[in-house]
Amino acid sequence: MTEILVIGGGYGGITAAKALDDVADVTLVEPREVFVHNVAALRAVADPDWAERIFLPYDRLLSRGRVVRDRAVRVTAAGADLASGAHLDADVIILATGSAMPFPVKPEPHDRDRLAATHRALSDAGHVLLLGAGAVGIEFAGEIKAAWPAVEVTIADPAPDILGGRFPDEFRASVREQLAALGVRLLLGTGAGQAPAADLTFACYGASVDSSYLGDDLAAARQPDGRLAVTPQLRLPGHERVFAIGDLTAVPELKQARLAQAHAEVVAANVRALLAGGPLADYTPAPDAIVLPLGPKGGASYAPEVGVLGPAETAGIKATMFIESYEEMLGLARG
Numbered sequence: 255m256t257e258i259l260v261i262g263g264g265y266g267g268i269t270a271a272k273a274l275d276d277v278a279d280v281t282l283v284e285p286r287e288v289f290v291h292n293v294a295a296l297r298a299v300a301d302p303d304w305a306e307r308i309f310l311p312y313d314r315l316l317s318r319g320r321v322v323r324d325r326a327v328r329v330t331a332a333g334a335d336l337a338s339g340a341h342l343d344a345d346v347i348i349l350a351t352g353s354a355m356p357f358p359v360k361p362e363p364h365d366r367d368r369l370a371a372t373h374r375a376l377s378d379a380g381h382v383l384l385l386g387a388g389a390v391g392i393e394f395a396g397e398i399k400a401a402w403p404a405v406e407v408t409i410a411d412p413a414p415d416i417l418g419g420r421f422p423d424e425f426r427a428s429v430r431e432q433l434a435a436l437g438v439r440l441l442l443g444t445g446a447g448q449a450p451a452a453d454l455t456f457a458c459y460g461a462s463v464d465s466s467y468l469g470d471d472l473a474a475a476r477q478p479d480g481r482l483a484v485t486p487q488l489r490l491p492g493h494e495r496v497f498a499i500g501d502l503t504a505v506p507e508l509k510q511a512r513l514a515q516a517h518a519e520v521v522a523a524n525v526r527a528l529l530a531g532g533p534l535a536d537y538t539p540a541p542d543a544i545v546l547p548l549g550p551k552g553g554a555s556y557a558p559e560v561g562v563l564g565p566a567e568t569a570g571i572k573a574t575m576f577i578e579s580y581e582e583m584l585g586l587a588r589g
């Protein structure tokens with residue numbers, strides 16, 4: 255039986271591991287004891303009902319394979335050394351170690367008490383400063399204003415406009431109008447040092463990628479920012495059986511969970527093709543699209559195929575923060 259090692263159990267890793275569970279011996283290596291649904295992390299800060307729901311157990315993800323709670327410290331084309339001292343051999347490796355952002359944007363399972371403490375601190379705050387006018391800072395502003403309308407919220411960013419990405423002006427205008435209506439102060443062209451003091455400040459920028467675990471045989475794929483160059487089949491250049499997916503990759507597109515999952519689907523199909531001796535498929539980078547909530551009732555969305563959607567449609571799309579699909583993937587669906 256082919257041994258497949260998936261390193262990292264975020265959105266991409268769980269999708270790839272599950273999709274290959276029936277054709278190979280899959281081992282998913284993940285240091286966290288539970289999957290973190292970080293798409294809903296900012297809602298979990300504002301709404302304590304969500305704070306427990308974003309942590310989902312891995313136990314029922316795989317029927318045949320296994321989830322090993324450990325961290326890969328050195329990965330080569332032949333296998334992985336783990337922090338515990340164990341070593342796992344592999345025929346195929348899928349790297350899916352993602353990216354990190356400061357608390358509370360990408361919280362860890364051990365951050366539960368900190369989430370509750372941040373909720374309490376926000377309840378007592380007069381003025382909150384969010385550094386970064388990208389999707390994260392804007393989404394956080396919406397969550398804070400929905401839960402605590404009287405709290406003064408400022409977003410500061412050295413950039414001249416909100417949101418990176420290739421979005422139409424109509425989309426940015428809708429977001430700016432809604433922020434203004436919520437009373438969020440937007441300070442563009444303003445670095446952290448020039449922003450006014452606040453009771454609480456949160457860094458909402460700067461995803462970091464750690465790929466320092468790559469062995470010498472794989473390290474050539476590392477880019478200066480830690481992300482990995484991949485071929486159109488999502489393999490590391492020069493390696494037939496080592497794939498990389500999700501935020502870890504240098505694929506030229508937005509870094510999103512849905513895209514990490516799209517990579518995982520292509521890689522799962524490519525691994526099946528490798529096993530069957532068939533041709534591999536290419537991944538086509540996705541055009542920029544986003545569903546950006548501003549609290550449970552607002553927000554804006556854009557996708558090239560549908561154009562710009564307003565607050566009601568956006569709130570509808572994100573009403574449950576897509577949690578059902580992860581509960582289902584992890585074997586936790588109710589009923």
Ligand SMILES: Cc1cc2nc3c(=O)[nH]c(=O)nc-3n(C[C@H](O)[C@H](O)[C@H](O)COP(=O)(O)OP(=O)(O)OC[C@H]3O[C@@H](n4cnc5c(N)ncnc54)[C@H](O)[C@@H]3O)c2cc1C
Binds near residue numbers: 264286353499
């Ligand atoms: C607030 C917020 C809201 C977002 N909302 C959306 C949204 O609505 N839609 C959307 O599509 N995207 C959204 N995103 C982006 C999305 O969260 C990321 O694109 C996604 O997490 C990437 O998935 P991934 O599988 O590549 O990596 P991650 O989810 O980062 O998972 C990586 C996993 O690898 C593990 N790991 C790390 N190092 C090692 C190691 N050495 N050994 C073993 N395991 C390791 C980590 O513990 C982690 O579990 C949002 C992001 C934020 C911050």
